[in-house]
Amino acid sequence: MIDSSSTIGHVVGINGNMIIVEIDEGSVVQNEVAFVTVDDMNLKSEVIKVVGKRCYLQVFEDTTGISVGMKVNFTGNMLAVEIGPGLLGGIYDGLQNPLGLLENKQGFFLQRGQYKDALSREKIWKFMPVAKVGDKLNAGEWLGEVEENFITHRILAPLGMHGRATVKEIVPEGDYKITDIIAKIEINGKIVPLTMFQEWPVKKAMKAYRERIYPEELLITKQRIVDSMFPVARGGTACIPGPFGAGKTVLQHLLSKYSSVDIVIVVACGERAGEVVELIHEFPEIKDPKTGGSLMDRTIIICNTSSMPVAAREASVYTGIALAEYYRQMGLDVLVLADSTSRWAQAMREMSGRLEEIPGEEAFPAYLESRIAGLYERAGLVTLHNGEKGAVTLIGTVSPAGGNFEEPVTQATLKVVGAFLGLSRKRSDERKFPAIDPLDSYSLYINQMEDSLNRDLDKDWTSMINRARDILKIGSEVGKMMTVVGEEGISLDDLILYLKSELLDFTYLQQNAFDDIDCAADVERQVSDFKLLFRALTSDFSFETKPDARTFFTALQDKFYQKNYYTTDSSEFSKLVGEIEESLASGGSHLV
Amino acid sequence: MFKEYTRINNIIGDIIELEAQGVSYRELAAITNSNGDTSLAQVIKIEEDKVSLQVFAGAKGMSNRASVRFLGHPMQVPYSQDILGRIFSGSGEPIDGKPPIEGAQENEIGGPSVNPIKRIVPRNFIETRIPMIDIFNPLVESQKLPIFSTPGEPYNDLLARIALQAHADVVILGGIGLKFDEYIGFRRKFEEGGVMDRTVMFVHTAADPVVERLLVPDMALAVAEQFGIEGKRVLVLLTDMTAFADALKEISVAMEQVPSNLGYPGSLYSDLASRYEKAVDFEGAGSITILAVTTMPGGDVTHPVPDNTGYITEGQYYLNEGVINPFGSLSRLKQLVVGKVTRKDHGPVMNSMIRLYAKALESKKKISMGFEKTETDEKYLRYAELFESRFMDLKMDIPLNDALDLGWKTMAECFKQSEVGIKKDIIDAYWPK
């Protein structure tokens, strides 16, 4: 895959980041990578359309200075990522250039035409062989392993090979660089030497597993409204659409920090650079409770922010998912967070416009839906050939124009994802965070995971949750009614239902991302907190008057709220729980 | 060395097309019309020997025999210390009656973006003495933040007021489609405020050619970048970015691009982002803060220009009916300074006061519909009134800490401790005795 083809061509047209190239000699492959030479720079580009002797290339860089006649060298290879040990903790651009190594004369700016190896060629890894001479391996099966930042990184048989290979030689345990030959295999009568790294074309799904299976386990995010109300399954998919400023990115960051997974891949796709900077500075300082390392040790950041080249933005999402698929092949649990898939879709739209393709709705290309579906389909829970399980969970944000979910990207995404965490402008304006709309959002996984939830959390979990959702719905209806008929127009019982729904919303669904304790609720705490709350929601109260009911609930709500700011082993927590129990036992007559 | 051509094939809108060789993408050309008028133009498309250029002074009155001379480089802007205190037109010519800058270094505009890992996390609070900003949506050095305004609001006054409060080392004004009076208004205020000698102005007025608007943000930001690298804290003011976006639209229509929404090109988001993302806090050097104005056509925040802007910028101040509306306004960087640089009670006060005001508006609405006033409503109504007069009124001019104290006072005048939804330890420390 590494050798370059002999095809060359020259530029005949330039339109934004698209160039038209005429082939001088040789053949051309759709989606192959080519380099256009400008002064002393070679700019990376990708063939996206071939018409006779002409092909259309999207350039992954600023095209200023390109002129007719400039030489183009084709590589014959599709756009690919390097996969092997050394990815974790990495900060890459959309084409997997390590941003830390891109230097230039001023130091501050990303000069074009600079490409660096994604994986260090110098670093030494302690390789442990797992396969033995004579073993027969499928693509992606484990040859050996190295320790990479607290995880066991498996070295895989070539992912792209067809059929089974026989191990002919394998090196003993010892120190190796990723470029050293660590094994030789025989495949279709040919002996192939292997190193610890390979390349994978990003736009192709990696399928070196036995089968895909039905996701039935909860991915714990420590966000109450997500885990309890709209859970996402390990190996599932979810989208977070919302107008600007509603909290998509903050929620993604919370998910990247607190989710219980082995590896997190953050794809900052066409959004603000500043947000990534916060992660880059914060993650090395936060401890990963699971490994004792830092959060950065389990994280890969793909960063193609909004002022970076648009074509590379399109690639960045694929780069992220391909790396996730790679770690899934090791039997690991990987979470991919893409913020924002709308920017990725817009990158496709810009290119489609330059290619003068027939536009669909809002000028998006007709293949928008199939591309979105194709991306989310790469997530999933799989059984590997050796019986181990691995998962890729994909959660993407969507940035709908005008905050209107009826637009093409949101709609196409909703058709393929398992959970819809829709953010509401109204809730974010009222500082109700996370601003997930509890009435509009849904998760198909709550049914899919019913057995495991009722087994692992509480035997009545799903029925309690459904009951709570009903209370929210009724509460909201009562609330709406009150705006029409006033508080005097509704019954005391209805008012109580309304106050219960407010209690649930304010003290459970809302969660303070910026408080050290409230920011993350582990699942045991969610279960115990919810059960106490559920008692309040289902208690019968008897009040004399509506103001009595309001006064009681205001006080109760404050107790539940204050409780969120203490750890369960603190005396304040026990005191508050005691007071809540007392109030509940009194049936409303007792005010604490 | 510079090739000159005198045969223009097509003139479409403000775009001209001609046959030329050896031209490179985004190269600049000098155009001299047969009547002697001159303009700069930039290559925006090349197809074999067919070259399309956008003419900054517009193509009105352009002869197809005008001379087109390619300059061999993209658009540049001069930079030297002498640029401070100077005023330039939208095409970069001095308009203050002084001579051109001598011996300046020429920098290409629209240069590459900052390597994300060379940015630092912003951390300096900029006190504006406007409570709606300082308490609820504080401004942070290196932030990019527009004022979203309904047309006709005093947005440029607000912009100038914040600019003078910000105490930046260098102020750069990019005026796009400014009314002449507004331009003079800025100049007066900057002179009175004593900042004119650390200011650079690029002024495109409403009377100037539309395409020239496209240059203003890039020139302003390219100069800002140089000062920033030198360690200066630079404040860039861009007003009105909707006029900039409209120029993008005109070019895209003339290029027959398929529009995505209301005639704006599909690249609007990227086009705006590449400008706003120039806001930065450089590791080991200065910073660029961008305050902009985005007027909302018809007051509609879902219009493509404010909508795309809102996705790009780090919040917005929503100016409507003479006040900064607490809903719809946002500072995305607030959590970097609130309670960290500012007082510990800042976060809780900010959140609770807004939440209470939201509830107060519900009560207001209810009562306006003729429903009975409950005891609870009474409290909220009183709160709403105090909130509007003590905080929302743009005349308020007080430091943050005074505003926070006033916040506690206001909450205590209207509510019980258990009603404000604030953590107990903060209540204990700050609730007025």
Ligand SMILES: Nc1ncnc2c1ncn2[C@@H]1O[C@H](COP(=O)(O)OP(=O)(O)O)[C@@H](O)[C@H]1O
């Ligand atoms: N969970 C949260 N808790 C508290 N504040 C939040 C939360 N989510 C969002 N915010 C506030 O809203 C702002 C915008 O959120 P952000 O995630 O950047 O929006 P989006 O990505 O949807 O445009 C944040 O800067 C923060 O001030």
Ligand SMILES: [Mg+2]
């Ligand atoms: Mg965001």
